[in-house]
Amino acid sequence: MKSLLKKFLLIYPFIYSVIFLVNAQDYRISLLTCDPGDELYSAFGHSAIRVVDPTTDQDLVFNYGTFDFNTPFFYVKFTQRTLDYMLSVSTFERFQVEYNYFQRNMREQVLDLNPDQARRLVLFLEENYRPENRFYRYDFFYDNCATRIRDAMETILGPQLDWNEPVDAELKTFRNLIDEYVYPLPWADFGIDLALGSVIDRYATEREKQFLPDYMEAAFGRAMVVGDGPTRPLVKEAQVILDFPPRESEVDLFNPYILWWVFAIAVMGLTFVGFRKKRLFKGFDIAFFSVLGLLGILIVILWFFTFHSQTKYNWNILWAFPGHLALAIGLYSGKVRPWLKKYLLLALIMANLALVFWITGIQSFHPSIVPLLLVILLRTNFLYYNLGKFIPAKSG
Known part of the structure; x- marks a missing residue:
């Protein structure tokens, strides 16, 4: 009995998502962007996809930024970059509780997708969530919780997605981009600069900057959908879900x-x-x-x-x-x-x-x-x- 219960609990999220995807007809899809946290692993913010079925009130979040702390030799694999991250699915309520607890701001951008585009994106996520597909080899700059969402949008929309990149954007290296977020963590900043080589001192393109959730949020805000009727912004509505007062930064003399x-x-x-x-x-x-x-x-x-x-x-x-x-x-x-x-x-x-x-x-x-x-x-x-x-x- 315990064995059956354990198996059910393991496959329940997958069954729940499949039922949701099969029954849903009209989707409200949005990008969630969460502000950085106080720890190094959360210092760069987070991105996820929210999928709502208005006809059933089912509300799920697809999150590419999860990993299993119980993985054998976790820290060895993390250091060697052989640790796999995975796509997980949770309810929006559960997702929001976590960020509310840590008092991290959260914003939502509702995407202006036609019904066919929304359906194909949901099917894409469902296929990614299959047990054999949900794990991927994490790369901080090129394959993370934000870039996976960007790549999904490019896969679904193809040439209809125009990032509308600014022509006068400020040139920044990958190291410059990291420094913007780890400056409040001086020892982490020191350790990162000590560990990472000259390869991150090249300028990042506007598309490459999207490895950071804030930059991807800005890119989504500029993006346009073309060749699908009149050209329209990718984001049709934006709202703040969680908003906390700015935290006072403390000066640590031990730096x-x-x-x-x-x-x-x-x-x-x-x-x-x-x-x-x-x-x-x-x-x-x-x-x-x-x-x-x-x-x-x-x-x-x-x-x-x-x-x-x-x-x-x-x-x-x-x-x-x-x-x-x-x-x-x-x-x-x-x-x-x-x-x-x-x-x-x-x-x-x-x-x-x-x-x-x-x-x-x-x-x-x-x-x-x-x-x-x-x-x-x-x-x-x-x-x-x-x-x-x-x-x-x-x-x-």
Whole structure:
């Protein structure tokens, strides 16, 4: 009995949606756009499709932005980009309760589709919701909850859909677009800029900007339906469903901008004292370059051993380099071998090269790494000229 009940609960949403789609005759279809939340996973907002049958009052939301936390090796798959997202179906009431609870604004754009277009879109969603079709390989920029809806509209309307793109739109890179949303989350902003490579520093087209729900909402608001009678706007009605007062932003002093500058000033003081007292304070360099080396290993893993296209060609590796672990080990050994000074010179050159890459626009780095680069330049230079003086060289 329990087994039968469990199976019924698993297939109930699919049965419910099929009954809804078979019985419905006249659909009211709209795009739902939800504002960003406070956590990183919700920082970019959300999009979903609402389908209402006015004759039966059935009201469903098709949501491409869901995933299963119980997936085996969830975080490993998320990191490697082998985690599948899925299309889910819920009632609008349940969908609204969640966003009301987290006090996230929600807007609705009712689409001006003719009956045949609306029917084909609903059948398209129903086909996507079949168990063998509902899962897809998520890509933040090119295949997410927003782009899936855009692609569905292009599939159904074809050449009848004119995005009516502005000719004087502001040029923005993918990194610029991300920064607009993660600026209130400084550590997330730092982590994203550290993990993503130069491939996201190209300009996004107006269509590509639609990976962000706010930009897709604006695109739907401009779009026109052509070749189906008189040209008409895609959106015939817009309304606000949830509207909350703006939240007061709190200034967190514990952020990378302040922390790294405080760190850099402290290292300057440490280096000055070391120069005056003829001490290297190697313990600091061992710890510092070990951390940079571990960050470098992470960058290598994301670059070469995952399926993320956005983590390729990440020139943060010029300052957070895996070889810095060898430098830390060499300093820890207490022996001043010839290769140590050569490596210090290499590290100094790579840090300068990172600045060149930044200035020339090859890759945009997070602004807070400036003090970290200064620390690398300071300590590699200090060690290069003083390693043999303060610690007698040993043979071998």
